[in-house]
Amino acid sequence: MDDQPEMKAKNPWHRPRIIFITVLFVIGIVSMVAIGVVQNKPLHQKYKYGIVLDAGSSHTSVYIYQWPAEKENNTGMVQQMDACNVPGVGISGYSTEPNRAGDSLKSCMDKARSIIPNHRHPETPVYLGATAGMRLLEMKNAAASEKVLESVERVLQTYPFSYQGARIISGQEEGAFGWITVNYLNESLRQASGTLGALDLGGASTQITFVSGQKQESPDNSIDFRLYGHDYHVYTHSFLCYGKDQVLKLSLANEIRPVHTKTETIVVEDPCFHPGYRMNKNFQSVFNSPCVTGLSYPEKNFVHMGSGNGTKCHAAVRKVFNDSGCSYSICSFNGIFQPRVEGQFGAFSAFFFVMDFLNLTTLSLDEAKEELGKYCATPWEIIKQNHPNVKEKYLAEYCFSGTYILTLLEDGYNFTSHNWQDIKFIKKIGNSDAGWTLGYMLNLTNMIPAESPDTPPLPYGGYVTLMVLFAVMILLLGLLACKVFRRPTGSAQKEII
């Protein structure tokens, strides 16, 4: 009987009301999470693009880069989308018919126009940087080099992109931007870990660039960078005329001089070419470069004859380095200051092509010398049989090129058998080629901030997880609260009664 009044006092809407509030509460929380997730979800990725033409001495390559539009200040974000090799010779090879220099670029530029989305064309920058071949042409014939640059400029301006100029870059820039490229791709600029030195070998020049803790004795060889909040003291040098095509001319010229007579047939025996190799060549092809000076030869031919001797080849190549006269505490060669090499190095372009062809990339220095010696001694006929698909002109030069690379690294830059393993012969890092072009574009588009760019404290996945966890926690607390408030206390019972 005592229960009667209490039963009557109970509100029949009490339970549905709690259910209703709980449902609203749950809908609220779910909506909150959903809105948070949708609002912060990365939008459909929008890409931006940039084009850099590497007008090298032996050939031109067109590189197309892409990066997510909203992440341009993050290291490692810019990637190579495509690379196109321009058919034919480098632009400096068109000095006598400059208009053909511009025309030669058309097939690769047409390709760039077709693969970059149309709506991005007007904002896509195009840069052309010319390296050692054009530096040499400028020295030899400034008017011709001017005409070649005008020709490529004219053609590049006919494309719907944002043309930003065509110029000859300095050897220092070439070295520095190669270093930026490899360290940007390696993400070493973001981490406190050591940086990667950069070794670039072209047809007409070679560059060495690395961070050195030693005293920089020559201001011309020293660059200071502040990148992503870190300071770097970088040593760099570019040796004009020490690309592999020019050194071949230099060492041939050295061989020719002692034997040159006024007799009809001049035979030049060359230990850097295979036994059985025999080719008629013109003196002009050797002495036509500003790198090979002093002698003017008549329009005459000589017989270039291989003798295939690794030791003698090394001795012949050695002669292109001048080791006398260092006015600093330490030099590489030709009186150029260079501190002791430090840290890991990435060796790319012809360093890679040649060492990869010869299968020497993973060997020790002594093993590489031994293998190269055997390769050089192999008769020319057998070499041709073993590589039927390689152009003969290139095939003939690998013994010389391999010997030059080992000599440059050991006798020139002073690597030893102890730190030889610090050199990694690389073509690409990820999908992007190692070379100066990426660093050049990053610099000109201001995509490498001096200070670390602001990044959200949490990655997107972490953010969503936290949101869900908090929402579940609030939900549980809410349910708990409902339960506590629902349970009638003694005093409450009395009030109801």
Ligand SMILES: Nc1ccn([C@@H]2O[C@H](COP(=O)(O)OP(=O)(O)OP(=O)(O)O)[C@@H](O)[C@H]2O)c(=O)n1
């Ligand atoms: N697969 C390849 C590509 C190129 N080469 C040779 O490697 C040398 C250098 O090529 P590269 O690095 O492209 O030089 P360039 O950029 O043209 O020259 P530079 O940087 O001196 O202007 C040239 O002799 C070229 O014939 C090679 O042996 N194998």
Ligand SMILES: [Ca+2]
């Ligand atoms: Ca090059």
